[in-house]
Amino acid sequence: MRALLQRVSSASVTVEGEVIGQTGRGLMVLICAMQGDGEAEADRLATKIAKLRIFPDEDGRMNRSVLDIGGGALVVSQFTLAADTKRGNRPGFSTAAAPEDGRRLYTYFADALAGQGIAVETGRFGADMQVALVNDGPVTIWMDTSE
Template sequence: MRALIQRVSEASVQVDGQIVGQTGRGLLILVCAMQGDTEAKAETLANKISKLRIFQDDAGKMNLSLAAIEGSALVVSQFTLAADTSRGNRPGFSTAAAPADGDRLYQHFAAHLASLGIPTETGRFGADMKVSLINDGPVTIWIDTEAT
């Protein structure tokens, strides 16, 4: 699985003009399931993200995790993280999981993150979503379970 995480002061996602998910201080997590991904990979990714020490401590160093700051997460499905730009100018997405698998793994990832004690809200899989955020830092980190 792949994720792009952004440390945020706040973030929200709208579908058809209605807010369907939001977070205050914490993380906006864009998630993409890849072909061959499993529930175990979704859990590995959630565990890793929940423990990343990317929030500032009292000395101003990135030393605290999402749990340590009692932050929350907004998880948004983002199949375009599977983009292959190696040929031509039009990205290919054939390495992304099939929609049914992608939805299942996205939901599993969000549920596992919540089970770790992180208040978690989500977007709507497959919907045309409008995401708003205030990136804090900015801090933006790419994680791929194939590389960890």
């Protein structure tokens, strides 16, 4: 699975003019299931993200996790993280999981992250979403379970 994490002051996702998910201080997690991914990758990624120390301590050093600060997470499906841009000018997405698997693993991942003790809200799989966020830092981190 691939994830793009952004440390945020706030984030929200809107579908058809309605805010369907939001968080205050915490993480914006854009997530993509890749071909061959399963629950093991989702579990491993959720555990790593929950414990990742990217929030400042009292000395301003990145020493606290989203769990440590009592932060939340907004999890949004983003199959374009699978983009292959090696050839031509149009990205290919053939390495992304099939839509049925992507939906299942997206939901599974969000539940696994919530199971770590984090308040999780989500976007809507496959929908045309507008995402707004205030990137804190900015801190943006790429994660891939295949690496």
